[in-house]
Amino acid sequence: MLTRNFGALFVRRDLLMAWTMRTIRGRYQQSILGGLWAIAQPAATAIIFSIIFTYFVPVNTGGVPYVVFSFVAMVPWTLHASSIADMVESIVGNMNLVTKIYFPREVLPVSALFARAFDFLVAFAIIVPLIAYYRMHIAISGWLILPAVLLTQMALALGVGLIGAALNVFYRDIRPIFTLGLQLWFYASPVIYPVSSVPDRLRPFYLLNPMVGVVEAYRAVLLYQSVPSPDIFYSAGAAIVILVFGYWFFKRVEFQFADIV
Amino acid sequence: MVDQISKRYRIGRGLTNLRELFVLRKESSPQQHHWAVRDVSFNLEPGESMAIIGPNGAGKTTILKLLSQVTQPTSGEIRLKGRFSALIELGAGFHPDLTGRENIFLNGAILGMHRDEIKARFDAIVAFAGIDEYLDTPVKRYSSGMFARLGFAIAAHVDPQILLVDEVLAVGDYAFQMKCYARMDELRAKGTSLIFVSHNLESVRRVCKRGLVMYRGEAIFQGTAAEAITAYSDALRRKARESQVSVPLEEGLSQRVMTFDAEVESVSLLDAESRPVTVLQSGAAALVVMQVCFNKDVHEPIFAFTIRTPEGNLVYNITTNWMGIQTPDFYAGERCRVEFKIALPLLEGYYDLGVDVTPRDLTHFYDRLESAMGFSIISTNGAKGLVDLGAEVAFKKIHSLNSA
Numbered sequence: 001m002l003t004r005n006f007g008a009l010f011v012r013r014d015l016l017m018a019w020t021m022r023t024i025r026g027r028y029q030q031s032i033l034g035g036l037w038a039i040a041q042p043a044a045t046a047i048i049f050s051i052i053f054t055y056f057v058p059v060n061t062g063g064v065p066y067v068v069f070s071f072v073a074m075v076p077w078t079l080h081a082s083s084i085a086d087m088v089e090s091i092v093g094n095m096n097l098v099t100k101i102y103f104p105r106e107v108l109p110v111s112a113l114f115a116r117a118f119d120f121l122v123a124f125a126i127i128v129p130l131i132a133y134y135r136m137h138i139a140i141s142g143w144l145i146l147p148a149v150l151l152t153q154m155a156l157a158l159g160v161g162l163i164g165a166a167l168n169v170f171y172r173d174i175r176p177i178f179t180l181g182l183q184l185w186f187y188a189s190p191v192i193y194p195v196s197s198v199p200d201r202l203r204p205f206y207l208l209n210p211m212v213g214v215v216e217a218y219r220a221v222l223l224y225q226s227v228p229s230p231d232i233f234y235s236a237g238a239a240i241v242i243l244v245f246g247y248w249f250f251k252r253v254e255f256q257f258a259d260i261v
Numbered sequence: 262m263v264d265q266i267s268k269r270y271r272i273g274r275g276l277t278n279l280r281e282l283f284v285l286r287k288e289s290s291p292q293q294h295h296w297a298v299r300d301v302s303f304n305l306e307p308g309e310s311m312a313i314i315g316p317n318g319a320g321k322t323t324i325l326k327l328l329s330q331v332t333q334p335t336s337g338e339i340r341l342k343g344r345f346s347a348l349i350e351l352g353a354g355f356h357p358d359l360t361g362r363e364n365i366f367l368n369g370a371i372l373g374m375h376r377d378e379i380k381a382r383f384d385a386i387v388a389f390a391g392i393d394e395y396l397d398t399p400v401k402r403y404s405s406g407m408f409a410r411l412g413f414a415i416a417a418h419v420d421p422q423i424l425l426v427d428e429v430l431a432v433g434d435y436a437f438q439m440k441c442y443a444r445m446d447e448l449r450a451k452g453t454s455l456i457f458v459s460h461n462l463e464s465v466r467r468v469c470k471r472g473l474v475m476y477r478g479e480a481i482f483q484g485t486a487a488e489a490i491t492a493y494s495d496a497l498r499r500k501a502r503e504s505q506v507s508v509p510l511e512e513g514l515s516q517r518v519m520t521f522d523a524e525v526e527s528v529s530l531l532d533a534e535s536r537p538v539t540v541l542q543s544g545a546a547a548l549v550v551m552q553v554c555f556n557k558d559v560h561e562p563i564f565a566f567t568i569r570t571p572e573g574n575l576v577y578n579i580t581t582n583w584m585g586i587q588t589p590d591f592y593a594g595e596r597c598r599v600e601f602k603i604a605l606p607l608l609e610g611y612y613d614l615g616v617d618v619t620p621r622d623l624t625h626f627y628d629r630l631e632s633a634m635g636f637s638i639i640s641t642n643g644a645k646g647l648v649d650l651g652a653e654v655a656f657k658k659i660h661s662l663n664s665a
Binding site for chain 1: 326329330331332333347350353354356358359363366367370371372373374375376
């Protein structure tokens, strides 16, 4: 069932690309900063937290300047959170289309994700010179691992986003619930602090968060020139499970979308 | 490329009116269900064109949504063979900040075309819409007419096997509408099946051969387009009677009171062979028949009938009074069949027939049917208007005085 649906989606890949381009262009066409927004958002957050965690509450960042420490995690996290937020709204925000024309509905959340991935790539382009400026370097093997980490992250986000998008059509409370959830998820992930800060007692529960492996992996490759911790495998496994379930759920309820006005 | 298209389906569709956000109990009581469409079946072959007409809320758009897979039937099945394109909304997905060129690719993709298909047909689309100079301006600067033309142009070039059109031709000037009709004819000739939903009975007649009439979710009639139009106004008539809509009268009869001393039982139109018809040839002889029963004694009543166009324009109104005929007296319990012999040199179109019975002093009605039945006239004449004046033409060359 899933392969058939995926096949149907693949046939409409032109639509997927077209809608992604539309989203990206629409977002940047009329803004002053244009693509710089993709950088400004994670950068601003990183700077604020830098002030807090460098001067107010020092944190062990493994010998790396805090600004870099947090920015390297903030960029992927921005992708994660903003894509999920967009995906949750993707069906509801396009109801006029959904009620009039048929096309595989997952095109909408997937495009939302791809559009945010574009932002990610723009912001990522800043990370490289940033690291060079701080006289660190990235191992060659790192460049091979990064796409895999990105894929894991996107799969996880997509799974969550598909569930959220579908639920949002039926229950409009979902949006604020997800907003709150993403905020809590942010603090439950090692974005602004290292995993080492987490007390041993709580560590096992902490590691249930699939984003832990992802964030740590980015840091490992970009900052510490080491191989990601085994947590990344757990993250990948969780991402696959959530994605499969999310897609199945989405396709199950998809045909009721047009009936909810 | 196109296989035989066969669609056979029975549909019932429930749309719940109330939805509770926090659904704890799963059952919903029966009165919360509303059957938008109930038990509709039809079959459409390649190249056939069918109109779906009916009053608002009859379920026409729901059928289109079911056909285009936007929604699923509660019961029954739909079988479609071939690619279809639905023109339910023009310019679907248009982003105002993107240019016409970009939106063509976007809208085309939404409608199901692949990128290379769009590229191949790009010039044809632009030519059809007539927006050559505006291709690279954002569509938010387009006038609503340009917007609609572009939307239709893209949809018209999807080249589907089945085309669904929902009331989108109201936009655009006359020239553009002609282009749209021409394009639909082209597609039909190529073997595309067409389903057309419209309130514009003229365009229905022009575009479609078959008609399906929907009323309150049920298919009450299927047949030729002309018959369907007649059945449609019968349904409207029924609806109006149920809600007692009052209509302004012509002068002379200001009272709307109907006393029913005489009651019109039935009205029919008979052809030259005395068969009841609803479709006639232009110029045919016909008989307007009204059957009246008398509940009280009535002294020399006046019988009348009226023919109007659907817009309400008067075509012909005659009463026995104006004809100078003295009608007999009738007694309670009697019934009478009144026949008016007429010729119908009317041009092609649909007409409403109304009848009434009044007392001699015209103070009120005994009974009046504003629109008792409708009928259609078919003509092979190319003339336009209401009446066929039977023009014949002769050419006579004029010689000047100098040539001898």
